[in-house]
Amino acid sequence: MNVLLVEDDPTIVEALSRLLDAEGLRVMACARQSEAVELAGRESFAIALLDVTLPEGSGFGVCAALRAISPEMPIIFLTASDDEYSTVAGLEAGAVDYIAKPFRPRELTSRIRAALRRSAGAAPVLRAGDVELDPTRATCTKAGSDVVLSAMEYRLLLVLMQAHGRLVTREGLRDAIWDSAGEYVEDNTLNVYVRRLREKIEDVPSNPRVLLTVRGLGYKMADAKERTS
Template sequence: MKKRILIVEDDPAISELLRYNLEQNNFHALTAFDGQEAMELLKSVSFSLVLLDLMLPKISGLEIIKRLRADKNKVPIIILTAKDSQEDKVTGLNLGADDYVTKPFEITELIARVNAVLRRQGAEANHINTNAPLQIDNNNFQAVVAGKHILLTKTEYKLFKYLYDNVNITLTREQIAQHLGDISTFSLQSSRAIDIQISHLRDKIEQNPKEPKYLQTVRGFGYRLTM
């Protein structure tokens, strides 16, 4: 699955340049042209990384970083800064940004920095925090519940990872079925198959599968992993 990147840039030409080149490098890119639009997207969509201009209408880039980190949102952020904005660059990094690129920039350098930040994020994600109630162990294809490693089948792991990568976002049965790759067209039979896989996964990660704490049913839509 392509990694989803949010471009927050009020200059349409720069935004389109970034979007085009990210798409050419096998990323899925969404755009926002002001800080308010960016915050709305960040609340409703899961992103692998944010490219963030600091000088934005409505809500500044620095304020976006501040709000995200205050909400414990750890999405990696690369800030886009002007040549003479050394102070803003330092402030952004101190607030929790992961890297910066100075305008004007070489697109090859920016793509390299995006990949480097995502690699670091992946390495950190594979370090299991046993104090967290629910984690994923990508090295061993397991779920980790209250520090205990849980064996999963191949399908259960793929389902759990998809839900985990989209935590707090409702996924439809059709989206889940397409991700698992078991269907060409969605049907009632596919829907029932997903419900069965969800039930198996609940049996493994929930203390009480009949009253799930993490893997929630969103009636009329699908399922959501909540943490």
């Protein structure tokens, strides 16, 4: 599982990377808000660890952006031990926990695991054909193999999967992607996202069997359902 670490202290980044690697977690680190948002749009993460104070932007800004990209992903703030304001503000912004610096390694890994366990029960896995989407971990697989999606592609697939085989209009899809991207999505742009998504989840993209077009109206997923185990 990938861990997003947003921290500008290279000593902490190195120590956390070694510690979490030993726990089977892959750390991907950056130091600025813009870098964190860009990285979150390209990669899927099981959890995020955010420092409050950054050279550019803040942990609170990163938290807000991550909530739009991956609403179910647990976020933990890294705070100074006596910084009560940041602790409260972080929890109110949507974080599930905070960890005071300096860290005690065993406590840190225990609290990360606890957050992941709580998150694992937050949402069922969605399935259509041989495609599965796990909203809790923000991951997608096809026939058991990982599918790498951009933030836009993931959001598009999530909206369609959550409709459980019902029609989703083009307008509804544009609105959903607009909410995620923060910018208006033209009709032609939606066509591009649908085509790119089909290239990743269909056996034959030109003859789709999973992501179906309802001509003149919108799209739906074939045989979409939830998987609870």
